[in-house]
Amino acid sequence: MGRYALRYGVLAYLSMLLVVPVGMIAYRTFQHGVSPVWDALSSDSATSAIKLSLLIAAIAVPINVVFGIATGWLLARRKMPVPWLVNAIINLPFAMSPVIIGLAVFQLYGRTGWIGQYLFDHQIPVLFTWKAMVIATVFISLPFVVREVVPVLEEIGTDQEQAAEVLGATALQGFFRVTLPAIRWAVVYGTILTVARALGEYGAVNLVSSNIVGQGLTLPLYVDNRVNQLDPTSAYSAGLLLAVISLIILVGMTTLSGRRHRTAEETTA
Amino acid sequence: MSIQCQNVSKSFGDFHALQDVTVEIDSGQLTAVLGPSGGGKSTLLRIIAGLETADSGTVLIEGQDVTHVLARDRGIGFVFQHYAAFTHMTVWENVAFGLKIQKTPKEKIRGRVNDLLNLVHLDGLAKRYPSELSGGQRQRMALARALAVEPGLLLLDEPFGALDVKVRQELRDWLRRLHDEVHTTTIFVTHDQEEAMEIADQIIVINAGRVEQAGTPDTLYDRPANQFVMGFLGPVTQLGDRMVRPHDIRVSTQPEAGAQEAVVDRLTSLGFETRIVARPTNNGSPVTVQLTRNQINELNLQVGSRVYLSTYPTAQQVSMPA
Amino acid sequence: MLYLSLLVGLPVAALISLSADSTAWSAVYHDAHTRTVLEFTFAVSLAVAVLNSITGVALAWVLVRDDFPGKRIVNALIDLPFALPTIVAGLVLLTLYGPTKPVGLNVAGTRVGVLFALLFVSLPFVVRAVQPVLLTLEREVEDAAACLGAKQWTIFWRIILPAIRPAALTGATLAFARVMGEFGSVVLISGNIPRTEIASQVIFNDVENGAPAQAAVVGIILLGTALVVFVLLGLLMRRWTRHG
Numbered sequence: 001m002g003r004y005a006l007r008y009g010v011l012a013y014l015s016m017l018l019v020v021p022v023g024m025i026a027y028r029t030f031q032h033g034v035s036p037v038w039d040a041l042s043s044d045s046a047t048s049a050i051k052l053s054l055l056i057a058a059i060a061v062p063i064n065v066v067f068g069i070a071t072g073w074l075l076a077r078r079k080m081p082v083p084w085l086v087n088a089i090i091n092l093p094f095a096m097s098p099v100i101i102g103l104a105v106f107q108l109y110g111r112t113g114w115i116g117q118y119l120f121d122h123q124i125p126v127l128f129t130w131k132a133m134v135i136a137t138v139f140i141s142l143p144f145v146v147r148e149v150v151p152v153l154e155e156i157g158t159d160q161e162q163a164a165e166v167l168g169a170t171a172l173q174g175f176f177r178v179t180l181p182a183i184r185w186a187v188v189y190g191t192i193l194t195v196a197r198a199l200g201e202y203g204a205v206n207l208v209s210s211n212i213v214g215q216g217l218t219l220p221l222y223v224d225n226r227v228n229q230l231d232p233t234s235a236y237s238a239g240l241l242l243a244v245i246s247l248i249i250l251v252g253m254t255t256l257s258g259r260r261h262r263t264a265e266e267t268t269a
Numbered sequence: 270m271s272i273q274c275q276n277v278s279k280s281f282g283d284f285h286a287l288q289d290v291t292v293e294i295d296s297g298q299l300t301a302v303l304g305p306s307g308g309g310k311s312t313l314l315r316i317i318a319g320l321e322t323a324d325s326g327t328v329l330i331e332g333q334d335v336t337h338v339l340a341r342d343r344g345i346g347f348v349f350q351h352y353a354a355f356t357h358m359t360v361w362e363n364v365a366f367g368l369k370i371q372k373t374p375k376e377k378i379r380g381r382v383n384d385l386l387n388l389v390h391l392d393g394l395a396k397r398y399p400s401e402l403s404g405g406q407r408q409r410m411a412l413a414r415a416l417a418v419e420p421g422l423l424l425l426d427e428p429f430g431a432l433d434v435k436v437r438q439e440l441r442d443w444l445r446r447l448h449d450e451v452h453t454t455t456i457f458v459t460h461d462q463e464e465a466m467e468i469a470d471q472i473i474v475i476n477a478g479r480v481e482q483a484g485t486p487d488t489l490y491d492r493p494a495n496q497f498v499m500g501f502l503g504p505v506t507q508l509g510d511r512m513v514r515p516h517d518i519r520v521s522t523q524p525e526a527g528a529q530e531a532v533v534d535r536l537t538s539l540g541f542e543t544r545i546v547a548r549p550t551n552n553g554s555p556v557t558v559q560l561t562r563n564q565i566n567e568l569n570l571q572v573g574s575r576v577y578l579s580t581y582p583t584a585q586q587v588s589m590p591a
Numbered sequence: 592m593l594y595l596s597l598l599v600g601l602p603v604a605a606l607i608s609l610s611a612d613s614t615a616w617s618a619v620y621h622d623a624h625t626r627t628v629l630e631f632t633f634a635v636s637l638a639v640a641v642l643n644s645i646t647g648v649a650l651a652w653v654l655v656r657d658d659f660p661g662k663r664i665v666n667a668l669i670d671l672p673f674a675l676p677t678i679v680a681g682l683v684l685l686t687l688y689g690p691t692k693p694v695g696l697n698v699a700g701t702r703v704g705v706l707f708a709l710l711f712v713s714l715p716f717v718v719r720a721v722q723p724v725l726l727t728l729e730r731e732v733e734d735a736a737a738c739l740g741a742k743q744w745t746i747f748w749r750i751i752l753p754a755i756r757p758a759a760l761t762g763a764t765l766a767f768a769r770v771m772g773e774f775g776s777v778v779l780i781s782g783n784i785p786r787t788e789i790a791s792q793v794i795f796n797d798v799e800n801g802a803p804a805q806a807a808v809v810g811i812i813l814l815g816t817a818l819v820v821f822v823l824l825g826l827l828m829r830r831w832t833r834h835g
Contacts, residue, residue: 003657010653011665013646017711018671021683024693028686067594089599095817097772099791100810103798104602107609107807114605139598159353162320163411165340166347167367167418177366181357200676202775203791207798220678220775227682227779239682246674253674254667 025243029236040237045214049222049238052130056205056218057198060137064194068145069187073179075146076153093142102207105136109208128216132208140204141197148190152183189256196249200242270331270421270454271296272317277326279312286312288478290326294456294471299448301469302458303501309478310458311426317456318424319343330422346415346453348425352407354399360386360410361395367418385413388447405436412444416451425457429464441468462502466490474498491585499587506557508578510588515544515559517584521577522568528577531556533570538562547576610811615804624785625793625809632771632790633816635702639709640767644759647717652751654718655725669719672712677775684708685779700782705789708776713766720762721755728754757831764824768817 029037040046071090080086093101109116109127119126126132160182164174180187202220210216217225219238226235272294279287286309294300302310315321317328319340327336335343355363364385368378386392389409399407408428415423428444429437445468448455459465465472466486474481474489474497481501482494493499496512506515509529521528531547534555543565545558556578560568570576580586610616619625654666672680684707689699698704728751736746774791781787788796790813797806 006649007653007657007659010646010649014650014665014668017707017714018668020694021687021711022671022675024687025679025683071595086595089595092599092603095768095814095821097774097791097794097810097813099774099794100606100772100813101602103794103803103806103810104606106798107803108602108605110803114601135598139602142599156356159349159351160355162340163347163349163353163355163414164366164370166318166320166345167414168341168370169366170341173370178355182355184357196674200674200679202676202678203795206774207795220676223678223682224778227685235682236686239679242676242679243683246671246676246679250667250670250674253670 022243025236025239028232029240032233036233037237037240040234041241043234045217046222046234046238048214049217049219050241052133052216053199053218053220055130056134056137057195059134060141060198061191061194063138064141065145065187065191068142068190068194069149069180069183072146072149072153073175076150077158090143090146093140098140098201098203099207101140102136102204105132105139105204106207109135127208128210130216133205133216133218136204136208137198137201140201141194144193144197145187145190148186148193149183152186153179156182185256189253192249192252192256196246199245272422272454272456273329273332274313274317275327275329277313277316277323277328279309279316279321279324285478287316287323290475290478290480292473292480292483294454294473296331296454297452298454298470299445299468300454300456300471300473301465302456302473302475303462303465304460304475304481305501306460308476310460310475313475314424314426314456314458317422318345318347320347344418344421346418346420346423348408348411348415348423348428350427350430352399352404352411352431354407354411356399359396359398360391360402363399363410364413364417366414371418381417382413385417388416389413403436404432405440408432408440412447416453420453423453423455425455427458427460430459437464444468466502474501476501493585493587496587499585504557504559507554508556508580509553511580511586512588513580513584513586515557517581517586518556518558519579519581520545520558520560520564520568520570521579522574523577525577525579528579529553529556531576531578533572533574533576536565536570536572545570547578549578606807606810609804610807612804612808615802615808618802619805619808619812622805625805628785628788628793629790629809629812631702631788632813635706635709635789636767636771638706639713639770640763642710643713643717643766644763647714647762648721648755648759650718651721651725651755655722669715672714677712677773678779680711680776681708681779684711684776689780699780700784700787702787704780704782705777705787708780709770709773712773712776713770716766716769717759717762720758720765724755724758725751757828760827761824764820767820771817772813 041050074080075083075086075090106127107113109119109132111117111120111127116127126135160178161174164178165171169177200220201218202224205218206221206224209218209221211221211225213222213225219242223235223238223242226232226238272292274290274292277287277290278285290309290313292313302313304310312321316323319335319338323336327334329335330343355366358366361382364382365378368381373381382395383392386395389412391406391409391413394402394406399410402410412428425444429440432440441464444455444457457469469486471484472486472489473483476497482489482498484492489498490502493502499505499512504515505512506518507513508518524530529549529551531549533545534548535546537544537546541562543560543562545560545565547556547558549556558578568574568576650669654662654669675683684704685699687693688696688704688707690697698707732750733746736750741749772791773789774795777787777789778792781789781792790809794806794809797803797809
C-alpha cells in the first residue's frame with residue numbers, strides 16, 4: 001500500500017508543480033479563442049521580440065557550438081596548463097546567477113568598463129543594443145556543448161583518430177570524417193540545450209537590454225513587459241509560444257538521450 | 270620494405286619504455302615482437318608507425334630516414350589491438366576509408382574493397398556496422414582496412430589479444446597464409462610465445478625496454494642468449510647451477526658420474542607425458558623433469574624413488590648467475 | 592583558451608574589480624533591506640534544498656522502482672523546468688497560484704509564492720542525480736535484505752539511503768546554488784514587494800538605480816557562498832568515498 005501512496009503522492013506533487021500550471025497557461029491563452037492570440041503574436045512589438053530572440057540565438061548558438069567542440073576537443077585531447085581552472089571557467093556560467101552574469105557584461109561594456117571605454121571613444125554602441133545581449137547569451141549558454149562533448153570524446157579514445165591518421169588522413173580530415181561523426185549526437189544534444197537557454201534567457205539579457213518595446217525586447221522580456229503592462233493576452237500568447245518551443249526541445253532531449261547511450265555502447269563494444 | 274631502428278629510446282615521464290633499442294627487419298618477412306606486457310614492444314611498433322616519436326635514435330624504412338615523417342606519409346598499414354573500427358561507418362566504408370582519402374577513382378575503390386572483403390571472408394557483411402560484428406570479424410575488417418591502401422609495411426599491435434582461444438588460432442593460421450600470399454613486410458606484437466613461434470619468420474624478444482635477442486624461432490629456442498629468453502620461450506628448470514628444459518634432463522635409477530642424486534617428490538600425469546618433481550639430496554632447489562609415460566614405466570618411478578639426474582649432451586643450458 | 596578568458600574571464604574580472612570598493616561594502620552592510628533580503632535568500636534556498644532532497648528522492652524512487660502507465664512521459668516531464676524559460680515558469684505559477692485563484696490559492700506577493708517558484712525551477716537536480724545511482728543499485732540487495740526479514744522502512748534507511756546519500760546531497764547543493772541566484776521565475780510572482788525580494792532582484796534594482804558597485808558586492812557574496820558550499824560538498828564527498 002505504501003508504494004501506491006508514494007506513487008500517487010509523487011504524481012500529485014508533480015502535477016501541482018508542473019503539469020497543471022503549464023496546462024493552465026494554455027487554457028488562459030486560448031480562453032477567448034484563437035484569433036486574439038494570433039493578433040497578439042502578429043503585433044509589431046511581438047514580431048520584433050520574436051525576431052530579436054531568433055537573431056540572438058542565430059548568432060550565439062553557432063558560436064557556442066563551434067567553440068564548444070573546439071574547447072571540448074582541447075580539454076579531452078590536449079594537456080591543459082591548469083585543467084581545473086579551465087574546467088572551473090567553463091562551468092562558471094552554471095554556478096553564477098544570470099543577473100550577476102548580466103552585471104559582469106554590463107560592467108565590462110559599460111561606459112566606464114575596460115572594453116566599454118574604448119567602444120565609447122570610438123562611438124561603437126554595444127551596451128543596451130542587441131550586441132550586448134548576444135554577448136550575455138553566449139556567456140550564459142557556453143557550458144552546454146563542452147560538457148556534452150568531453151565525456152564522449154574521452155570514452156571513444158584516440159584509436160579511431162590514429163587509425164585514420166595511419167590510413168593517410170590529415171588531422172582535419174580525421175576530425176571531420178571520424179571524430180565529428182562519432183560525437184555527433186553529443187553535439188546535437190548540447191546544441192539543443194544551448195538553443196533552449198539562448199531563447200529562454202531572461203535575467204542576463206534584461207540587465208544589458210534597452211528594454212524598449214519593439215526594439216530591445218526578446219520574447220522572455222516581452223512576456224515580463226506585457227504582464228507589467230496588464231496585457232495578459234499578449235503575455236500568455238508569447239509565454240505559450242516559448243512553452244511550446246521548450247516542449248519541442250524536451251521531446252528532442254528525450255529521444256536523443258536514448259540515442260546518446262546507444263552510441264556509447266557501440267563505441268565500447 | 271626493410272626497417273631499421275637505431276638506438277631508439279623513449280620515456281613516458283620516469284618510465285623508460287625503450288632504452289637504446291636497435292633492430293633490423295628484412296623485407297618481406299613476418300616478424301614477431303615478443304615480450305611481457307609493459308616491456309616496450311607496443312611502443313616500438315608505434316614508433317615505427319609514426320604514432321609515437323622517439324626521444325632519440327632514428328627509424329629507417331628502406332634505408333630512408335623517416336624519424337620525422339608523419340604517420341600518414343609512411344605508407345603503412347596498422348591494426349590496433351581493440352580494432353579501432355570507425356563505429357559510424359559500415360564495414361564497406363571502413364575498408365574504403367583509406368582509398369577515399371587518397372582520392373582513388375570510385376570504380377577502383379569498389380573493385381579493391383570487394384576483393385579485400387572477399388579475402389577476409391566478409392563479403393556478405395559489407396553493409397553491417399562494426400557493432401553488429403563479432404570480435405574476430407571486426408579484427409578481419411580492421412586487417413582489410415589496413416591492407417586497402419596497399420601498404421609496404423603491415424604493423425599489428427597484439428592483433429588477436431582480445432579474442433577467444435579458438436578464434437585466435439584461426440586468425441593466426443589465416444595471417445600466416447595471408448602473408449605467404451601477399452608477402453608484405455609484417456611486424457606483429459604479441460606476448461604469446463606460442464603465437465610468435467608458430468607463425469613468425471623472425472622473433473625479436475623485448476623486455477624492460479631492451480632487446481634481449483633477435484633471430485629465427487629455432488635460434489631463439491635452441492640458443493637462447495640469456496636466462497630471460499630461455500625462460501620466456503618455454504618451460505625451464507634448474508639443475509645445479511644451470512638452467513635447462515625439463516625434457517632435456519636424463520633420468521637414471523643407477524648412479525652415474527656427474528649425475529645429481531635426488532628423490533622423487535611428486536608425479537603428475539598430463540596425458541601421454543608425465544611431469545616429476547625431484548628433490549636433490551644436496552638440498553638444492555627442486556627439479557622438474559618431463560618424461561613420457563613409457564619412460565616412467567620402464568624406470569618404474571614412484572614417489573620416494575631415488576634417481577640420478579643429468580643432462581643430455583645436446584641439451585640447451587644457460588649458466589645461472591652467481 | 593584566449594576565447595574563454597576573453598568571454599568569461601574578463602567580465603568576471605570586471606565584476607570583481609567593481610566590487611573592490613569599501614564604500615559599496617559598507618553601504619551593503621548598513622542597508623537593512625539588503626541584509627533582510629540576503630537572510631531570506633539563504634533561508635529559502637536552504638528550505639528548497641531540503642524539500643527537494645525529500646521530493647527528489649521520492650520521485651527518483653518511483654521512476655526507477657515503480658511501474659505505471661505513462662511513466663516515460665512523467666520521466667520526460669522532470670526536465671521541463673530546465674527547458675522552460677524561467678520567465679514562463681514565473682508566468683505559469685502566477686496564472687495558477689496568482690490573484691485569479693483558479694485553485695483557490697493566491698500566493699502572489701508572498702514568500703510562499705517565491706518558494707513555489709524556486710521549487711519549480713530546481714525540481715530536476717536531485718531527481719537526475721539520484722536516478723542513475725538507484726538504477727545501478729541492485730534490486731537483489733533490497734530483495735536480500737527483505738529475505739533477511741527487514742521491513743520496507745528498514746530497507747530504505749539501512750540500504751537505499753546510504754547508497755544514494757552522496758548523489759542526493761550533490762543534487763541538493765546544485766539546487767541550492769541555482770536557486771540562490773534565481774531571478775526570472777520569481778520576478779512575476781514576488782510582485783515587486785520588498786518583503787519577497789531575493790538577492791538577484793536586489794542586484795537588478797541596484798543596477799537600475801545606478802549603484803552597480805553595490806550590486807557587484809551582493810553578487811560577490813552570492814558567488815562566495817556558492818563557492819563555500821561547493822568546497823564543503825567536495826570535502827564531504829571525499830570523506831564519504833574514503834569510507835565507502
